[in-house]
Amino acid sequence: MAHWPEAATILKLIEAADTIMIHRHVRPDPDALGSQLGLKRILEVAYPEKQVYVVGGIVRDLEFLGKMEHVEPEMYQEALVIVLDTANHERIDGPHALTGKTVVKIDHHPDEDAYATHQIVDTTVSSTSEMIAELAGIWGLELDEASAFLLFAGIVGDTGRFQFRNATPRTFEVAAELINHGIDTNRLYRQMYKTNLATLQLQGYVLQNVIVTDAGVGYVKIDADVLRTFHATPEAASLLVNSFSGLEGLKCWVMFVENKDEIRVRIRSKGPVINEVAKRYRGGGHPMAAGATIDKWEEMDEVIAALDEVAAPFTFETEES
Ligand SMILES: [Mn+2]
Known part of the structure; x- marks a missing residue:
């Protein structure tokens, strides 16, 4: 106890x-x-x-x-x-x-x-x-x-x-x-874990549009147009953050979701510590699960670059040998 x-x-x-x-x-x-x-x-x-x-x-x-x-x-x-x-x-x-x-x-x-x-x-x-x-x-x-x-x-x-x-x-x-x-x-x-058709189809969009960097950082951009197309709320979209976590070689991943005049950033990890990155962008959280907020889409590349930096040196030790 x-x-x-x-x-x-x-x-x-x-x-x-x-x-x-x-x-x-x-x-x-x-x-x-x-x-x-x-x-x-x-x-x-x-x-x-x-x-x-x-x-x-x-x-x-x-x-x-x-x-x-x-x-x-x-x-x-x-x-x-x-x-x-x-x-x-x-x-x-x-x-x-x-x-x-x-x-x-x-x-x-x-x-x-x-x-x-x-x-x-x-x-x-x-x-x-x-x-x-x-x-x-x-x-x-x-x-x-x-x-x-x-x-x-x-x-x-x-x-x-x-x-x-x-x-x-x-x-x-x-x-x-x-x-x-x-x-x-x-x-x-x-x-x-119930879902509705709109969310399911948004999930399809997420899966079709994941981009993975050389360092093993996956990301998806969900802007207001995408939300409108799938009749989805920013909250519903954010919940899909783990939908591509099983992707081979993925070390950490992030979902950017437009919410009114800001962009919510949800970051998850299988090893690299990512909450320090979140803290630099009005956020925080756990070492393996954190959130942040950015103001404009231009900052998305900065967040990805910062995650690349923490992901690049990381290896899945147990799977290497
Ligand atoms: Mn909790």
């Missing part, structure tokens, strides 16, 4: 609070929503007398995980705020999070911004959802089928169905404990 000395203090804060606001990052992924809604469920089962709210915008494809709630600014005065899966305060979804009486951060991203008064940050854990499952155990709070389903969804999301290297032996143990609560993994995978 994880060793997080701050966990005991945070449990005391939870026990003392009548109102608890749970936040997470903007443009939520399954881990952000799974940890947020999973923690809400755990706290509501353990403390039925407390008011526990989940705050932030929702993405339509993930509505099956649960609904967000409406809160008023005044409700924060006496509230405990728990922010999940969010490295820096600019990424918090919901404008009032930091106005809470006490703010707790629980996250697995590199600790770039200590915006909370109490925090547990552990980059060795696959996902914030895995952290919440561990914390429930540490705190002695019960999981049930509903909370287990949500946390499992978060782990599945952040580990790419247990295939990324962040899935540790402990991740599998936690996943096994969650499955023991009787969750319907068939339903989960069906809902999480």
